[in-house]
Amino acid sequence: MVVFLLITWSLANAFLPVQAPGQSSAAYTLVGAVTAGFFLAGLVAHELGHALLARSLGVRVRGITLWLFGGVASFESTPSSPGAEAAIAGIGPLVSVLIGGALLGVAALLPDSLPAFAILWLGWINLSLAAFNLIPAFPLDGGRILSALLWRWSGDRVRGTARAARVGRVLSGAMILLGVGELLLVPGLGGLWLIMLGWFLFTASRAEESSVTIRHALAGVRVRDVMSSPVVLAPDWITIHEFLENYTRPNTFTTFPLRNFDGKLSGMVRLHSLLAVPPDQRQALAVREVAQPLEAVPRATPDELLIDLLQRLAGPAEGRVIVMDGEQPIGIVTPADITRGLQVKRS
């Protein structure tokens, strides 16, 4: 929405009145808004290119997010070969180039008019989108293509990604310096944009590198290798007071799967949610009233690969997962379990 409004505003107040003067401000705003809509459609087409090709190459696609710097297609798994990685990264800019080229062709055929200038702008912006995304810095497409090339040359994905991430960091560092220089030497705040962009690319490169390192370290590790087991399956109908007295004293667990009166798994409760209830209310509240219901609790099988589970969880920070053997909860995976597994594997 912010991008849509910004683009509409800048087209209606700057670009269009300069190119095609003498129209009403309603006409500028209308054409500006329609053009901004098509700009976003172009972003979606770019990301759909990534997503659809990825899906056809067997990579699971979680979704597409549109945001301030464009769009991001996020994947639940990774391509199996450098060729697939390069193709998935390269198709987005290719889509943008095709759209941009076609629009410039159309604009060249039209007589000078408000819509013709809007189409011209759309054509150039799609070409710039392709060019910008080809900068070899993560998480831009160019960074992924570079990483695929380095992967192919070295035969090692982790090393390839690490090198590409380093290139990305140098480039983004240079962008930040340029931005600072621009702020100091050129009037106006244009440099801020470069600094923001550079900073964003810098952190994204680091995140990409550590995610690949973790993926490498966790290769072959299954959920059963790190889970805490056995679990204490606690009743969900007793009061919090009773629970704290009888279930938290004899052991050191901080997360408990719960069962209902029929003996079925009904949810999960964490010690800190129980302790957050003021002592004078603990006699009156049942455990299930502060528990996470079953639908909200992620579950895994013992043979699932840990890395798949992490990708499924998206944010592992609060993630506690119940490990199920059929209907029976047999373990729990917490962030601490994952950290410990990682340390053991690394050593």
Ligand SMILES: [Zn+2]
């Ligand atoms: Zn892209």
